[in-house]
Every structure is written in structure tokens, then in C-alpha cells.
Amino acid sequence: MRKNKGKTGLAICGAFALVIGCTAMFSGLAEAAAAVDMKGAEMIPTAYTLPAAPETSTVPEGYQKAAYTVVEDPLDYYKDKKPSEKDLSQEKAAEMGAQLLWKMFGVKLDGATIYMGYDPGTATFPRESWSGDVRFGKSRTPGDTSYTFLIDAVTGEAFIASFGRTLNVTVDLGLDSGLEKNPSEYMKLAKAFAEKKNLVNGEVKECIYNSQGYGNNDPEITINVIGVNGQKAMITFSRYDQAVKGIGFNASMEIQEMMDKIMEQEAENWVQGGQLNGEREELVVK
Numbered sequence: 001m002r003k004n005k006g007k008t009g010l011a012i013c014g015a016f017a018l019v020i021g022c023t024a025m026f027s028g029l030a031e032a033a034a035a036v037d038m039k040g041a042e043m044i045p046t047a048y049t050l051p052a053a054p055e056t057s058t059v060p061e062g063y064q065k066a067a068y069t070v071v072e073d074p075l076d077y078y079k080d081k082k083p084s085e086k087d088l089s090q091e092k093a094a095e096m097g098a099q100l101l102w103k104m105f106g107v108k109l110d111g112a113t114i115y116m117g118y119d120p121g122t123a124t125f126p127r128e129s130w131s132g133d134v135r136f137g138k139s140r141t142p143g144d145t146s147y148t149f150l151i152d153a154v155t156g157e158a159f160i161a162s163f164g165r166t167l168n169v170t171v172d173l174g175l176d177s178g179l180e181k182n183p184s185e186y187m188k189l190a191k192a193f194a195e196k197k198n199l200v201n202g203e204v205k206e207c208i209y210n211s212q213g214y215g216n217n218d219p220e221i222t223i224n225v226i227g228v229n230g231q232k233a234m235i236t237f238s239r240y241d242q243a244v245k246g247i248g249f250n251a252s253m254e255i256q257e258m259m260d261k262i263m264e265q266e267a268e269n270w271v272q273g274g275q276l277n278g279e280r281e282e283l284v285v286k
Contacts, residue, residue, distance in 0.1 A: 063102050066109040070094040073117035073133065083118045083128075087153040090116045093130035096156040097149040101134065104161045104197060104247055107147055112136050118153060124259055125252075128153035143216060152251070162236075162246035166216045171240050173214040179221065179239070183209045189242060190223035190235045199235075200227025200250065210234065220245055 070091055072078070083089070088096070094114045101107050115133040133140075134147040143166040150160040179186075187207035194204050210222040219239040226232050234248035 060103040068109040068112045070114050073115040078117040081118050097132040101147050158249045159252035173219050194225045199233040200231040203228050
């Protein structure tokens, strides 16, 4: 996903999207993982309390387990990362991800392969997580139709669900300035989808334009949704046919907002410390 210049929205980072903001994570989590070098990432030393992670084990109504294959994701990033005893097993996490994708997109994963990757947490998203990259067929390229998910490794709580594809037509991928000024059509779609899927645990209070971009050759728009109870979600639609391309759930947005504040404070402390050191050096020189 590329993000066109425009209003900057909340960034949901997760295990693969350390520096990828806004709708970028909706175009394929596996590609993002391969593109971002996080070997040198270090945990932020500041003390913080993560939002509570509720147990998420209810099977969606009407869901039937599909016949899919679960394998370890071979990406180098995951090779040395192993789940602990408290984490969900790879197979259990894959099934919870399959249920999430069915609930959000109505897709059944019969015949699919789910590439599973475990992450103990990063500096920008300090929660253990399981990622799933779903492919139909033997290939695994950026242009394939794919479904991806990111869930809490301990509870199965949803962080991100997404759908990726390559269109068989050529469309304009640039910023739609008219849509930026008046995104009401997509705000209505976001409200309807959020309430249908109960993304904010109740009615929607407000929808806010986030940004525009594209995944592969599919132009996209992202809308932030705020519920009457304060819960939030982020929904990405295709600007080509209004298909839902991705959902950022309340848990991931809460964590990212908290980490943004922590990093802002760390940056402010660093700047203040640098200013103090500069003043001391100036005194010494004089």
C-alpha cells in the first residue's frame, strides 16, 4: 500500500508495520514484514500499562471450520521467535484468525494455506501476536489475492484483518481531492459496516476521514469510526468498487495511541536533555 499525501490518520503498527502508517498495513502484512528491518528494534524503557486483553473465544454464528493447511511463515523475521507456554498454539491461533476473516469478509478458507508468524512484541507494539497470511494456491507473491490477520497471541483478541488483491483493470491511483473534501459516501459505508459487524460494540457516534492510498493497483480510502461508548475502529475501502479492504480494531488503536504518547514524551525528554547538555557546553566554553 502506498499512501497519498493528504490528512494523516492514526497509525496502526503491529508486528510487521513498525514504520508503516495509516492504511499501509491493509495491503498485505507479509509483504510489510519482508520490507521492514526490525532486527535492531529495542523496547522502550518507559514504564507503561497496556490495555487489558479480554478473552476472545466465541465462535461466530453460522461459522463452520474450513479445510485449510497451517504452516510456519518462512520469513526470516519470524525464524527466532517462538511462542511461550502462555501463548495460543499455532493451530489454535490460525483457527481464530480464520473465524475472524469469515466474520469480517465472509470468506471460507477451504483449500487455503495459512502462513503463521509469531511476534513477542516490538518497541511500537508491545503485545505478543500471531499473524496469519492466507493464500489460495501454491504461489505467494504481492499480486496474489490474500487475506491477513493479526491477533493477540494470548487471548486471540483481534488487532487487524485485511484483504489484498490485484485488479484486472487500470484505474487512477492518485489522490481524489473531491473525495478528500467530501467523503460522506464512505462515511455512510463505514458507519453501516461498523454497526453490522459490531466493531465498536454498539452504535457509531462519528466517522472521520483518515487518508487515501492504494494497495497493488487498487485505490483505497480509510475512515476512522468512533462509537458512542468511545471505542474506535478504522476501515479501509476500495475506491474502485467500495469493497472492504481492511479493518483496524479498537485494541490495536488503543495500544498505538498509547505508544504514540509514550514516544512523544520520550522525544520531548530527549530534546530537553539535549538542550540542557548544550547549555552546559556553552557555559564550559565561556
